[in-house]
Amino acid sequence: MSRRPDWLCALALVLLLAALVLPVGRDEAGAAYWSGQGPVIIGLAAACVLAGWAALTRPQGLAAGLTLAVAVVLGAAGPLALLGAGLTLETEAPGLWLVVVALVCLTWRALQLLAGTAPNRLVHDVLVPALFGLWLLYLWEVVVGGFAIPRVLLPGPSQIGRVIAASADVLAQDFRQTFLKSVLTGFALGSGSGFLVAILIDRSPFLQRGLLPLGALVSAIPIVGIAPIMVMWFGFDWQSKVAVIVVMTFFPMLVNALAGLHAAGDMERDLMRSYAASYWQTLLRLRLPNALPFIFNALKINSTLSLIGAIVAEFFGTPILGMGFRISTEVGRMNIEMVWATIAVAAVAGSLFYAVLALGERALTFWHPSYRQ
Amino acid sequence: QDKLTLQLKWVTQAQFAGYYVAKDKGFYKDEKLDVTIKPGGPDIAPPQVAAGGGADVIIDWMPAALASREKGVPLVNIAQIYKRSGMMLTCRKDSGIKTPADFKGRTLGVWFAGNEYPFLSWMDKLGLKTSGANPDIKVLKQGFNVDPLLQKQADCISTMTYNEYWQVIDAGIKPDQLLVFKYEDQGVATLEDGFYTTEAKLKDPAMADRLARFVRATAKGWDYAVKNQAEAVKIVLNNDATGAQKANHQTRMMSEVAKLVADQPKGIGYLEPADYERTVATLLGGKSDPVITKKPVGAWTHQIIDAAMKK
Amino acid sequence: MTLLRSWREGYALPLATVLLVLLVIWYAAAVWLNAPQVISIVFSDKPDWTLRELVDATWSMERPVLPAPHQVAIELYESVFEQEITSRRSLAYHTLVTASSTVLGFALGIVLGVLLAVGIVHVRTLDRSLLPWIIASQTIPILAIAPMIIVVLGNAGFTGLLPKAIISMYLCFFPVAIGMIKGLRSPDPLQLDLMRTYSASPAQVFWKLHSPASVPFLFASLKVAIGISLVGAIVGELPTGGQEGIGARLLSGSYYGQTVQIWAALVMAALLGMVLVALVGLAERLTLQRMGARP
Amino acid sequence: MTAPDARTAAIDIRKLSLTYHTADAPVLALSDVDLRVQRGEFVSFIGPSGCGKTTLMRVIANLVEPTDGSITVNGMSPEQARLQRAYGYVFQAPALYPWRTVRRNLTLPLEIMGMAKAERRARAEKYLALVGLQGFENKFPWQLSGGMQQRVSIARALGFEPDLLLMDEPFGALDEITRDHLNEHLLRLWERTRVTVIFVTHSISEAVFLSNRIVVMSPRPGRILEVIDSDLPPDRTLDVRETAAFLKIAHRVRVALRAGHSYDD
Amino acid sequence: MTAPDARTAAIDIRKLSLTYHTADAPVLALSDVDLRVQRGEFVSFIGPSGCGKTTLMRVIANLVEPTDGSITVNGMSPEQARLQRAYGYVFQAPALYPWRTVRRNLTLPLEIMGMAKAERRARAEKYLALVGLQGFENKFPWQLSGGMQQRVSIARALGFEPDLLLMDEPFGALDEITRDHLNEHLLRLWERTRVTVIFVTHSISEAVFLSNRIVVMSPRPGRILEVIDSDLPPDRTLDVRETAAFLKIAHRVRVALRAGHSYDD
C-alpha cells in the first residue's frame, strides 16, 4: 500500500476549505457565508476531516468506501440547507458550487473504493449503482434549486417526490390501466404469438424467407405511425394499446426465436439425428433449450417496447386515465411535477419488469457461458 | 429592427391568419419589428415556452393561461384577439341526444392539454360528474381528428366552428344529421386566442414598447385578413411547412374565424373586462374539479393595448 | 438453370408470395373495415346498393378507415414524383428532412455510445455504477419527454434539426453502447497477453487490439441503431406537428383525417428505414472486407 | 456377438465417392473408397487433416449422402440403420448439452428411445462407473474438465449398447497420460463386448495400439492408401508400445502416411 | 549468442510458488520450483494437464506474479525483462489478430516497438521465408490452415529476434505429420541461432527429439519431479526416434511422468 497522497481527495479538501471563506449567496444584507448557516457547518467540517484523512492515508476497501460515502452525506446537507434559505444563489454562491464539486470528487473516490472491493453481489450490483443514482438525483436537485430553473421547465426530485406521495392514488390508477391492462396483455400476446409463429414457420424455409424481410420492413415503421391507426380500429380503451404493443413486439420475438431455433450447433443436431429423434423430440430437447437465450433477449427488448408503445398510443386517444394520458394532459396544465412523477413510475416499472426478466433469464439459462465465471 | 418571437397554440392554419398576413404584408416591418412565428403542435404547451424564454408573446386560451398562472407562470393577457369562442360540442342526431340533459350516460369526446376546462365547468353546471367512481358521462380524451364521431365511438365530440365541424361535414355527414351545442349559447364560453406575456417582460419599458407596436401591427394584419380572405388563405398556405393544408378547408376556416374576430368596436385586441370576468366566473364555477381556485389578480392589462391605440 | 434455382431458393418467390397474400388480405380488410361507414354515410340515401358498388366504394373512399393499397401507391406517386422536390407538398422533401435529422442523431448517438462504452470498459467504477442507469434510462418513455426537450432546447435557441437529433441520439446511443461494450471486451485473454508480452502502452492496446476487435460488434448494433434513430427523429417531429418531416406528415394527416396521407407517410418511413439499414449494411460489408472478414 | 463370424459384414463400402457442393468450386472429399469391416472388428482411420475421415464416418452414420457408390451398415442402408438406432457416435468434441446434468446427458438417447425411467437411471449408473465418473451425476458439463466431458460423451454412446461404435478422434483433446489411460480402458471394453468400432485418430501409436486394422488415407480427395493389419496380443497393455512388433507396425503406418502427405498442409 | 557461456543464467528460478485466488478455494498451482536454465539451452516441460506448465511460462513472461520465491530472467526481474521486450512468446493457440493480414500480424510487435516501416517489411519477408510462407503475406489468418497459422505465430515471435523464446505447446493442434515437419524445422533454427528456448509439450517424443533437457512435472500442485538430460546428436533427424538411445530417454520420461500421474485428470 503506497503512502503517496490521494490527489483526488486532496483536491476535494482544498475545494472544501476554499468554499468556507467564499460567499454562498446573497440576501438583503449582502453576501452570506457558510459560517452563518447554522449547524450544517459541522457536516462540512466533518467532510473536510474525512477528506483529509483519505488524502493522507489512502485507505482501501469496503469500510473506507463507506466512510467516504458518509463524508459525502454529511457535506451534502450544506447545499441542501442553502436551497431552502431564501438566498439568491446562482453566480452569487461560489462557495456552494465549490462544495458541490468537492463532493463530486469524494463521491467518485467512494464509488471507486466500493467498486474495487472483493466480489460481492450486494455491494457491486445494488449498493454502488444505488449510491450513484442517489448522487445523480442530488445533483439534479442542487442544480435546479441553485440556478432557480423554473418549475415548469424542470422540477427538482424533491418536488416530484412530493407529488408522487400526494397523488399516489391517481398514479396507481394510471399504472393499473397502462401497465397491468395494456402492457402486460400486449406483451404476453405479442411475444407469445411471435413465438408460436416462429415454431409454426420453423419447418418452412419458404415462409421464413417470405416473412423475415417483411419483419425488417415492419420494424422500420415507427410505432408512432401505427398508434393512431390502431386507436381508429380498436377504439379508445386499452384494446387499441394492446394492438399497438402486439404489432411492436411480434417481430422482435419472431426474429429472435427463429434465430435461436437455428442456433444449435451442427454436432448437437447430428447427435439427435444419430438417435433418429423425431422433429418434436429434437425441438423439445435440443432446439428450445438452445433458443432460450435468444428468447429472453427478445423478451427484454419487448419489455421496454411495450411500455413505450402503451404510453404513446395513449397520446392518440384514451379514456381519461393512463400514464400516457396523464403525461400529455398535465403538460398542458403546466403540472410538470405530475408529468415527471408519471415518468418516474414508468421508469421504475420498466426497470423492475426488465430486472424480473433478467432474473428469469439467469435462472433458466444458468448454463450459458455468459453466466459462468 | 427589434426581434420578437410569437408562439402559436397550434399548427399553421387560418386560425392564425392575421399574424402571417401582418408578417407577409410587412406590417411588422413597418413597426420596425422582426417577428418570428413559431408554429405549435399537439404537445407544445405555449406557457412552458414562455416560461423558458423561448417566446416573447404566446397565443393561448384564457383558461389555460389562468391555470398556468396559478402554477407559477406569471402570464398576463396583453391583448384579446378573438372576441368570441368557437368551441362547440357536435353530436350525431342518430344518437338520440336532443338537449344537454341527454348527456347522462353518453360518451363525449373532449380535448385535453388545457382545452378541457370550459367543458368541465359546463358539465359541473349541468350537475354531471365526469370523474370518480360512478361518472355520469364517459369522457374520452379525443385525439387529433373527428374519427370517434364518424365511427360512433363517441356520441358527441368537441369541435371548433372553424375547423373540426367542417371535417365532419367533409367526411360525408350532412349538417342535418348533426346537432351542435355552442359554448357561447350554453353560457360557458371562455375567451380563446389572446396574447400573453410574462410579468417580467412587461416591466421592461423597451419590451413594452415593442409589444405595443406588435399588437398594433397585428390588429392591422387581422383587419386586412378579414377583408382580403382569399389572399390571407394564400399567405397561410405559403407558410404551412407541412404542405398538408388544403385550400378549400382553409378558406372556410378563414371565413369562420373572421366571425370570431369581428365586432370589436374598441379595436382588435381590446380585452373587455366584462368578458374576462365572465370567463373567470365560469372557471371558478367548477365545484368538483376547479380549474382555478381563486380569483386571479393582475392577469390582464390594458397597458399595451392602450399604448398601441395611442398612435 | 442457376436462375431457376436462385428463384426457387432465393427470397424473390417467397417474398412475392407473402406480399401477394398480404395484398389480398389488405384489400379484403379494406372492404371489411370501410363498409360500415360507406353504408351509413355514402349509401345513406341509396338503400338499393349492390355488393359490387360497395366494394368499389370501399376502395375509393376519400377518408377511409383503411385505404386500399392502390390508393396509397397513387398518393405516394403523386406526392413524390408530381411535386417539386423543394416543395413543402413533396413527400420526398419531408423524407429528406427526416433523413437528415436521423443521420445527425445517429452520428451523435454513435459518439455518445462509443464514449460511454470506452469509459465503462476502462473504468471499473463507471461499469459498476453507470451501466444499470443506462439500462434504466431506456425505460423512460422518451416520447413523453420529447415535447419538453423540444421546448427546452427551443428556448435555448436550438430549433430545427438539433432537438430532433438529440431525441434520436437518446434512443440510439443505447444499442451502440451495449454492442461496443461487448465488442471492446471481446478480445480473449490470449490476445491481451500477447500485447503484454510486447509491453505495449494502453493506447497501443486500445488502437491495435480493442478497437479493431469491436468493429463487427459495432456494426451489428449500428444496424439496430439507425432504425431506432429514425423512430427518434419522427417522434421529435410530432410535438411540433406544424413543421417539416415525415412525423409532421403523419400528424397532419392524422389531424385532418387524411388516412391515405398517413399510410403514404408510413410506407415512406418504412422504405427510408430499409434504405438506411441497407446503407449501414453496405458500410459494414466494405469495412469488414477490408478487415479480412470471411465473405 | 463374440467373434467376427456374422454372415453379413458390419460395414460394406463399394466404390464410394462424395463431392461437397460449395458456393465456389465443388470439393471432392472421398473418391472411390472400397472397404469391408467384419462384425467385432476394431478399425482405425488415419490420414492427414482434411482427408475425409470425418466425412466417411458421417456417410456411415447417414448424416450425409454419398454422391456415388454403395454402402450397407449391418446389411441395411445407412438410413435404415440410423432409424433402427444401430450405432453410437462419439464426435470429435464432446457435444454435451450444457443445460443437462451429466446423468441427463447420458440418458438423453435412452429417453428418445422411450426407455423407462428406472432403467435409464440404472444404465446411467453403470456406464458412468465404467468411465470412472461416479459421483459426478449431478454436475453440469461445464463443471467438468475436458477429459471428463469426453468420457461422458463416450459413456453416452456406449450407454444404449449399440452394435456399432463410431468414434471420431475421441481422445484428440486429451493429454498423453489421460489418453493412454482411456486407450487401455477402451481396449478392455472392446475385448469384453466385441462391438464393432470405427475409430478416427491422428496418433499413429494410438491407432496401432487399439486396432485390428489400420486404414491409411491419402490427402484430399480421400482415398484409401493402404490397409495395415495388426496382430498384437489381445491382452496387450501400454507397454506393448515399446516392443519391436509394435514399432514395426507403427513404422509401416508412418511410411504409408508420409507417402501420401504433401507437407504444405 | 553462440554458446551457453554467459555469466548469468537465462532463467534462474528459486523456491517459486504460486497460488491462484479464486471465488471458492485457492488453487496452489506451483509449489517450490527450483530451476536454472543456461543461455542457449533448449528446455522442454512435460507433465499432466493442469500441472502448471503454462503457469510457469506465464511467470517467466511476467504475465502473472509468483506468490513466493524469486525468479530472474537474463539477470533482471521478469518485469524489467518484459519491459525490455527480451522474449518472444508463442502461445498454445496461434493468437493471430483476424483483422490483420499475415504480414501485418508479423509486424505487429515491430510496430509497437516503433520500428521504421521499411525495416518492418524486410523483417517480415525474412521470417516468412524462414517458416516457408512466402507468397502468403496478404492473406488473412482464416485463409490459412491451422499449421500455417501456427507458423505465422512462430515467425512473429522470432521476428523481433529475442534472446529467449517461450513456446507453449506450439504444435499441439497439428496432425502428426505436419508436427514432425515443424519439429525438424525448429531444431534446425535453434541450431543456427542458439537462442534459449523454453518449450511446453504433451508429447514425449517431441520433448525428447527437441531438447537438451526435459523437465517432468507432477500434477497439481506443480512440482519438478525429474530433470532428464538428453544427449542425442545435434544434427539428428526424425529417424533418431527409432534408435535405442531415443527410446531409452523416452522411456525414462514416460516412467517419470506416470509416477506422478493420478489418472483422474
Ligand SMILES: Nc1ncnc2c1ncn2[C@@H]1O[C@H](COP(=O)(O)OP(=O)(O)OP(=O)(O)O)[C@@H](O)[C@H]1O
Ligand atoms: N460441409 C462441407 N462443405 C464443403 N466441404 C466440406 C464440408 N465438410 C468437409 N468438407 C471438406 O471435405 C474435406 C474432408 O473433410 P473431413 O472433415 O472429412 O476431413 P477429416 O479427415 O475429418 O479432417 P480432420 O482430421 O481435420 O478432422 C475437407 O477438405 C473439407 O474442407
Ligand SMILES: Nc1ncnc2c1ncn2[C@@H]1O[C@H](COP(=O)(O)OP(=O)(O)OP(=O)(O)O)[C@@H](O)[C@H]1O
Ligand atoms: N487464472 C486461473 N485462476 C485459477 N486457477 C487457475 C488459473 N489458471 C490456471 N489455474 C489452475 O492452475 C493449474 C495449472 O494450470 P496451467 O494452465 O498452468 O496448467 P498446464 O500445465 O499448462 O495444463 P495444460 O497442459 O492443460 O495446458 C490448473 O489446475 C488450473 O486449474
Ligand SMILES: Cc1ncc(C[n+]2csc(CCO)c2C)c(N)n1
Ligand atoms: C391534444 C389536442 N388535440 C386537439 C386539439 C385541437 N384543438 C383544440 S382547440 C384548437 C385550436 C387552437 O387554438 C385545436 C386545434 C388540441 N388543441 N389539442
Ligand SMILES: [Mg+2]
Ligand atoms: Mg475430422
Ligand SMILES: [Mg+2]
Ligand atoms: Mg497449458
